[in-house]
Amino acid sequence: EADIYQTPRYLVIGTGKKITLECSQTMGHDKMYWYQQDPGMELHLIHYSYGVNSTEKGDLSSESTVSRIRTEHFPLTLESARPSHTSQYLCASAPSGRHNEQFFGPGTRLTVL
């Protein structure tokens, strides 16, 4: 079944640790996105990709980095986690084109102590 997967779903980690949030999709989509949602706030775009070897920064500045080595995989990395990184991170994908619907994964809730 075509879907978007995110792991882990929940992560509690100490300050200074390096973390990677995984996102993979079997939708066959070229475009992928990362959004950040702080509690009670709206989602903000932090990274997106048009395809393999393409990465762009979104509207909200983020200390995280992303890579796109395979079409179906779009991991997000924090080199040194801080309490200010505590948030929910949502991955999405969409077919190529400007008029297409975005589909979201279940999200990763990150807590940095």
Add this chain to the structure above:
Amino acid sequence: KQEVTQIPAALSVPEGENLVLNCSFTDSAIYNLQWFRQDPGKGLTSLLLIQSSQREQTSGRLNASLDKSSGRSTLYIAASQPGDSATYLCAVRSRGGADGLTFGKGTHLIIQP
């Protein structure tokens, strides 16, 4: 810079009522508008996508309208059910800027049995 506002922020109604959720956006240069629902601890479920050239879209008990020139959209839910309880998010895909969605803060909806 695109801004999306959703009114009301919260709504509680008895089961069976018809209700309207409102969304407004500041820049009418959009490709499309998408309505989502978000359940606690889960990702986003896409409900309806309206292209900029369309006036409305329907799916089951849901009907979404778009008035691009005035920067407004409404989501109409007919014959509400307790299972409709969730946060409803409005998001627009703008013609300029980063290739992603701009979200409102959402309407938290509670349907009383």
